[in-house]
Amino acid sequence: MAFISSGYNPAKPMEGRVSDIGPRHFGEYLPPVIKDNFGKWDYHEIIEAGILLHVAQSGDKTYTVRAATARLMTVTHIREICEIADKFCGGFVRFTTRNNLEFQVETEEAAKELKAFLNAQKFEGGSMKFPVGGTGAAVTNIVHTQGWVHCHTPATDASGTVKATMDVVFDDFTNMKLPAPVRISMACCLNMCGAVHCSDIAILGIHRKPPIIDHEYLDNLCEIPLAVAACPTGAVRPTKVEIEGKTYKTVAVKEERCMFCGNCYTMCPSLPLADGEGDGIAIMVGGKISNRITKPAFSKVVVPFVPNEPPRWPTLTKVIKKILDTYAAEANKYERLGDWANRIGWERFFEKCDLPFSEHLIDDFRDPAYYTWRQTTQFKW
Amino acid sequence: MAKHKTPLLDQLESGPWPSFVSDIKQEAASRAKNEKGLDYQIPVDCPEDLLGVLEMSYTDGETHWKHGGIVGVFGYGGGVIGRYCDQPEMFPGVAHFHTIRVAQPNGKWYSTKLLGDLMDIWELRGSGLTNMHGATGDIVFLGTSTPQLEEIFFELTHNLDIDLGGSGSNLRTPAACMGMSRCEYACYDSQELCYNLTMEYQDELHRPAFPYKFKFKFDACPNGCVAAIARSDLSFIGTWKDDIKVNQEAVAAYVGGEFPPNAGAHADRDWGPFDIQKEVVDLCPSKCISYEDGKLTIDNKECVRCMHCINTMPRALKVGDERGCSILCGAKAPILDGPQMGSLLVPFMEVNKDDDYQSIKDLIENVWDWWMEEGKNRERVGETMKRLGMAALVHAAGVPFDARQVQEPRHNPYIFWKADDVKGGWDRDINDFRKRHQR
Ligand code: HEM
Ligand code: HEM
Ligand code: HEM
Ligand code: SF4
Ligand code: SF4
Ligand code: SF4
Ligand code: SF4
Numbered sequence: 001m002a003f004i005s006s007g008y009n010p011a012k013p014m015e016g017r018v019s020d021i022g023p024r025h026f027g028e029y030l031p032p033v034i035k036d037n038f039g040k041w042d043y044h045e046i047i048e049a050g051i052l053l054h055v056a057q058s059g060d061k062t063y064t065v066r067a068a069t070a071r072l073m074t075v076t077h078i079r080e081i082c083e084i085a086d087k088f089c090g091g092f093v094r095f096t097t098r099n100n101l102e103f104q105v106e107t108e109e110a111a112k113e114l115k116a117f118l119n120a121q122k123f124e125g126g127s128m129k130f131p132v133g134g135t136g137a138a139v140t141n142i143v144h145t146q147g148w149v150h151c152h153t154p155a156t157d158a159s160g161t162v163k164a165t166m167d168v169v170f171d172d173f174t175n176m177k178l179p180a181p182v183r184i185s186m187a188c189c190l191n192m193c194g195a196v197h198c199s200d201i202a203i204l205g206i207h208r209k210p211p212i213i214d215h216e217y218l219d220n221l222c223e224i225p226l227a228v229a230a231c232p233t234g235a236v237r238p239t240k241v242e243i244e245g246k247t248y249k250t251v252a253v254k255e256e257r258c259m260f261c262g263n264c265y266t267m268c269p270s271l272p273l274a275d276g277e278g279d280g281i282a283i284m285v286g287g288k289i290s291n292r293i294t295k296p297a298f299s300k301v302v303v304p305f306v307p308n309e310p311p312r313w314p315t316l317t318k319v320i321k322k323i324l325d326t327y328a329a330e331a332n333k334y335e336r337l338g339d340w341a342n343r344i345g346w347e348r349f350f351e352k353c354d355l356p357f358s359e360h361l362i363d364d365f366r367d368p369a370y371y372t373w374r375q376t377t378q379f380k381w
Numbered sequence: 382m383a384k385h386k387t388p389l390l391d392q393l394e395s396g397p398w399p400s401f402v403s404d405i406k407q408e409a410a411s412r413a414k415n416e417k418g419l420d421y422q423i424p425v426d427c428p429e430d431l432l433g434v435l436e437m438s439y440t441d442g443e444t445h446w447k448h449g450g451i452v453g454v455f456g457y458g459g460g461v462i463g464r465y466c467d468q469p470e471m472f473p474g475v476a477h478f479h480t481i482r483v484a485q486p487n488g489k490w491y492s493t494k495l496l497g498d499l500m501d502i503w504e505l506r507g508s509g510l511t512n513m514h515g516a517t518g519d520i521v522f523l524g525t526s527t528p529q530l531e532e533i534f535f536e537l538t539h540n541l542d543i544d545l546g547g548s549g550s551n552l553r554t555p556a557a558c559m560g561m562s563r564c565e566y567a568c569y570d571s572q573e574l575c576y577n578l579t580m581e582y583q584d585e586l587h588r589p590a591f592p593y594k595f596k597f598k599f600d601a602c603p604n605g606c607v608a609a610i611a612r613s614d615l616s617f618i619g620t621w622k623d624d625i626k627v628n629q630e631a632v633a634a635y636v637g638g639e640f641p642p643n644a645g646a647h648a649d650r651d652w653g654p655f656d657i658q659k660e661v662v663d664l665c666p667s668k669c670i671s672y673e674d675g676k677l678t679i680d681n682k683e684c685v686r687c688m689h690c691i692n693t694m695p696r697a698l699k700v701g702d703e704r705g706c707s708i709l710c711g712a713k714a715p716i717l718d719g720p721q722m723g724s725l726l727v728p729f730m731e732v733n734k735d736d737d738y739q740s741i742k743d744l745i746e747n748v749w750d751w752w753m754e755e756g757k758n759r760e761r762v763g764e765t766m767k768r769l770g771m772a773a774l775v776h777a778a779g780v781p782f783d784a785r786q787v788q789e790p791r792h793n794p795y796i797f798w799k800a801d802d803v804k805g806g807w808d809r810d811i812n813d814f815r816k817r818h819q820r
Contacts, residue, residue: 002420003528004505008535013455018538020583023484026572029492030562039561039570043696046645054563062563070401072523074408074428075500075509082493093496095489095513097558097607123403125394136646143516148438149431150464150480150523152446157438159401160393167396177650192714194516198611198722229758232717263716269448276442289611291603293666293689296610296722310439311389333652334643334664334689365719 031092031104033062049176050132051111063111064102067118067130068141068166068173071099072149072159080121080129088114098141098183100134136176139169139324142203143195144186153262154188155205155279156308161316162186165203168317169324179331179340182324183288190261195289200337201320202284202299207260209278210253214270215241219249222268230267232365233257280307281316285323286338297338302350304360319355326353345380383409384426385433389440405432408509419505423477423526427508430474431524434466452479452527454534457587460545461530477526478508481533482519482546484579487572488559489514495541502536516612517596518556519546544583550759551589553596555579560601560619565695566688567601568619568704569732575599577738578745591749592756592765602700603688609709609723614762615745616709616723619732621701624681625690631697632657632677643693661690705731708744710774711763721763724771726778728785744778751777 009015030038037056044054052064069077085093085103088110094102103118105111121129134140142165145151147158165184172178185199189206196202218224228236228251235257241250251271253264260278265271283306287299302323306315323337330352331340341349350357363369383406393402409428412421424430434445450463462480469476483499499520503509508524515521525533537543546554555578558564560571578597579586585595598609601619609616634640635655641648642655657677662670669683670690677697679690691698708730709723730740748762751774756765766774775782800807 001422001424004420004422004532006532006535007539008531010531013531016539017456019456019544020587021538021542021544022580022583022586023576024486024495024541024543025576026486026488026490026562029486029490029495031490034490034562039567041561041563041565041567043565044644045641046648048645049649054565064563068399069513070399070404071512071514072401072404073511073513074404074411075504075511076408076411077404078496078500078511078513082496085493091493093491093493094559095491097489097556099514123394123400123407125391125400125403125406126396127394127400127403128397129399131397131399136643136648137650145516148435148444148446150446150462150478152444152448152464154444157435160390160439163393163396163398163400163402166398170397173398175649176646179647181646190715192720195608195611197714197720198608226758230717261716265448266716272448274443279442289605289608291605291610291685291687292692293664293687296605298720298722308442310442311392333647333660334693368719 029092031062031090033060033104033106036060037062046136046176047108047111049138049174050115050135051108052135053108061106063105063108065105065111065114065118065132066096066134067101067103067132068128068134069095069099069101069130070159070163071141071144077129084114084118084130088117096141098134098143100141101130131170131174133174137178137180138174138176139172139178139182139184142166142184142186143199145188145193147188151188153191153266155207155262155274156188156203156281157310158186158188160311161203161281161313164312164317165320168321172324172328178328179333180336182327182337184320191266196284197298198287198289198296199299200285200287201323202287203316203320204282204284205279206282206305207262207273207275207279208305209273209275210235210255210258210260211262211265211271211273213250213253214272215243215248215250218251218268218270221270224249224251224268227251227264227268227271230263231258232261232263233259236264276308280305281313283316283319283323286341288336288338293334294336294339299338300346301361302353302355304358323353347380383432384429385436387432387436390432390436402432405510412509422506422529422532423508423524424474427474427478427524428510430472431478431508431510434468434472434475437468437471446478450479452530454531454545457545458589459547459549459551459587462548463527475524478524479527479530480524481507481522481530482515482548482554483522483537484544484546484554485514485518485520485556487557487575488562489518490562498541499543502533502541506533506536515546517546517554519554545587547586549589550591550593551587551595552582552585552591553594554586555597555599556607557599558601558606560599564601566604566619566691566700568621568700569601569706570734571599571601571607571617571619573734574617574732574738574741577734578741581742582745585749591753593759593761595749595762603686604692609712611712611722613712613723614710615748616712617706617732617741618709619704619706620686620729621704622729623701623703625679625684625701626699627677627679628697628699629676632694633675635694635697636675640694640696644695661693664689705729708741710748711761711766713761713763718764718767721767724766725786726774727780728783744780747778748774
């Protein structure tokens with residue numbers, strides 16, 4: 001492995017440096033039909049699952065074929081995407097805000113041909129490379145995070161839980177038979193990088209044990225006041241400990257006040273808390289972003305804990321499937337999952353989805369918790 | 382022959398959904414073969430060691446990345462997320478495994494030429510693994526070593542004219558919905574505004590100068606395809622002020638069953654024939670639509686522009702012509718104080734490219750001036766709003782107070798007044814009081 005220079009000169013690092021140029025302008029990458037009709041679209045239609053038609057005021061038409069990706073993808077895979085885009089789409093392709101792919105073609109026949117082609121592409125292990133779907137009242141791609149592939153604070157894995165879940169709900173990716181779109185999101189810790197707090201169904205990694213304190217190193221590695229300020233419940237305070245006759249500046253954690261968020265670890269490497277047996281997943285439901293009919297809403301915790309069961313997380317996927325199927329069977333047309341639960345009442349939601357209700361689901365975080373309790377005699381038996 | 386046994390990960394190769402395991406294996410095989418004869422600048426078996434370390438995490442249920450990692454390129458304070466494996470002897474290929482955030486074109490439109498050029502750099506100087514894309518929007522190059530960072534940055538800026546994205550306590554990479562490029566609902570050019578502001582605030586993006594991170598997102602209508610209201614500190618959401626445009630003939634075509642409701646989004650299940658009363662009129666949150674004698678009427682003054690009727694009958698109903706955006710402030714994830722969605726700050730703002738979006742820039746800078754001064758260390762603007770009050774933000778932003786800024790007025794009477802606003806002020810003498818009221 002011989003070092004190949006790009007032209008950068010480490011002896012004169014600031015010489016010839018280019019900075020603050022930002023992204024390329026999107027205008028350079030619009031397919032001609034998109035460029036010509038920019039801002040002049042008349043209407044759209046979903047021809048069938050995974051195929052959209054957009055018609056411009058000029059009468060121009062463009063067909064979009066939407067296909068899934070695993071988000072974590074390789075150079076080889078991206079080159080394959082490029083080959084397809086070169087062959088079918090004049091060398092253009094886009095990614096969606098949920099990490100799906102979209103290919104533009106000119107005719108319905110071409111779109112159907114491309115759909116069939118994409119659906120036929122398989123990895124060696126047998127999974128589909130580009131399954132087509134994710135449009136309309138369907139489950140689309142799962143917005144997710146880094147997990148054990150790259151992050152240091154996760155309580156679960158992202159890529160694995162997502163693959164396991166999408167395999168189980170796959171039928172609803174390739175069909176449009178739900179009352180409304182169902183957005184599933186995933187975050188491997190409660191930093192919630194992504195959309196977990198505002199999704200119909202959300203998978204969230206959680207810890208259940210307080211941090212382990214590395215007293216002998218803490219003061220050298222951490223700014224103690226930052227670790228103290230990091231705690232939402234005031235469980236961390238500065239202190240001193242004596243180990244083998246030596247005194248160390250460190251912190252103490254009031255364990256009964258700690259709810260295992262891991263934020264002190266984010267700020268201080270000497271407070272790790274990951275634990276194979278303690279860690280797992282909380283399931284949240286009922287969030288949405290759009291303003292359609294009802295206002296945007298946060299997702300709510302309905303299952304406080306399911307264990308990590310790599311590689312396929314069977315308990316997690318079973319609960320999600322049950323919630324999804326119950327919603328699909330019971331909700332009205334256009335009703336998002338949270339709108340359905342609000343209409344029937346959360347006590348009924350738990351009953352119908354066969355979920356136990358436990359003390360963990362009652363909010364106890366500061367003043368706003370009160371507003372989540374029931375200040376009325378209106379409830380259902 | 383794979384370098385590590387991965388019996389658990391192997392089970393994620395079956396099933397219909399694209400398998401990231403199969404894809405990583407395919408990259409590992411491609412690097413091992415090295416048909417192009419590249420002189421790989423980081424270990425050839427980096428993807429294999431990633432699978433190895435991931436298998437180890439699957440076995441013991443814990444991450445194997447060390448805490449943090451501070452790396453980057455000269456001139457910038459962010460853009461690269463450093464990462465080191467906690468078992469470097471076992472998995473030397475990922476001893477260094479830094480990610481680089483690369484600025485993406487808005488709407489995530491690409492030519493295969495651009496993607497190919499990016500991949501050429503990454504194949505040689507990185508792991509060959511990516512995220513397309515990060516939740517914030519960046520192209521994520523997943524895994525390289527420290528000495529390659531400047532080399533990659535040099536190639537990106539000199540050869541491809543592309544910059545890094547943001548990370549740290551600064552303006553992060555802004556992102557937009559696809560807007561006018563392929564959507565008839567777009568009320569402003571979300572991609573252009575996103576691009577313009579990204580360029581305007583390059584300094585704030587590359588060199589952390591804020592109390593904490595700050596994000597912009599741009600949705601061109603209230604459907605929220607980029608989720609601005611939940612995922613950005615300042616959310617720009619398109620809207621209109623005049624009437625929804627109604628095409629009665631197209632309405633009749635929906636009622637007659639010629640056009641599918643919601644553009645066919647529910648096509649794979651039998652929901653019965655379209656019932657305009659039940660599916661549109663009765664579901665309008667404002668109850669401001671009526672359908673009588675084959676004519677659809679909207680009392681636009683009462684419409685809250687939720688998009689439902691337009692989403693359901695896109696060929697018959699169109700957004701108005703007097704367009705702009707609403708600006709909401711303060712969305713964030715739970716840490717520390719609990720999650721927030723954006724709260725309405727400016728009900729309507731013109732989106733005017735001709736004056737280079739000056740009124741929007743003025744507003745942004747007002748908010749920043751306030752938050753940079755008042756925000757505590759690692760306090761999101763949403764939390765500063767909670768601590769100092771929405772009214773303090775409205776003052777700072779220099780916009781008028783408006784009943785639209787609240788869902789409802791306060792129900793406690795713990796009201797602050799300024800001394801100047803109270804007749805006689807606050808300087809009072811107890812002796813004067815005692816003249817009227819004996820002890
Ligand atoms: C511990 C190290 C962390 C890692 C490795 C990490 C990783 C990431 C990555 C890769 C993204 C996508 C970025 C992009 O597209 O450019 C992201 C987004 C995000 N991160 Fe983190 N993150 C970390 C810490 C945090 C913390 C401490 C918080 C909040 C307290 C946080 C909240 C978020 C949120 C809310 C998003 C999504 C924003 C959006 O939807 O646009 N992250 N994170
Ligand atoms: C012409 C109309 C529309 C276009 C072109 C459009 C485009 C898109 C695209 C390309 C995505 C990413 C999709 C994916 O990867 O699965 C998306 C996501 C989304 N769309 Fe739309 N959309 C349209 C209408 C709507 C409507 C009618 C709604 C709501 C009723 C809506 C709400 C959303 C939401 C909530 C997301 C997901 C955002 C997120 O959670 O990341 N969109 N849209
Ligand atoms: C100089 C200012 C104030 C004085 C001298 C004062 C005095 C008092 C006294 C003597 C009581 C007890 C009454 C009793 O139980 O017999 C009381 C109760 C109370 N005060 Fe004040 N107060 C002052 C300001 C305030 C303010 C500013 C608030 C609210 C922001 C407030 C809220 C209350 C409430 C809620 C109670 C009832 C507490 C309970 O339920 O026991 N007071 N106040
Ligand atoms: S959600 Fe938490 S664990 Fe997952 S990538 Fe974000 S910070 Fe890391
Ligand atoms: S894990 Fe969270 S709650 Fe527990 S001590 Fe750390 S910051 Fe506080
Ligand atoms: S947010 Fe609105 S304008 Fe933007 S793509 Fe979605 S539906 Fe279209
Ligand atoms: S946009 Fe919403 S509020 Fe306005 S008329 Fe249509 S359904 Fe009613």
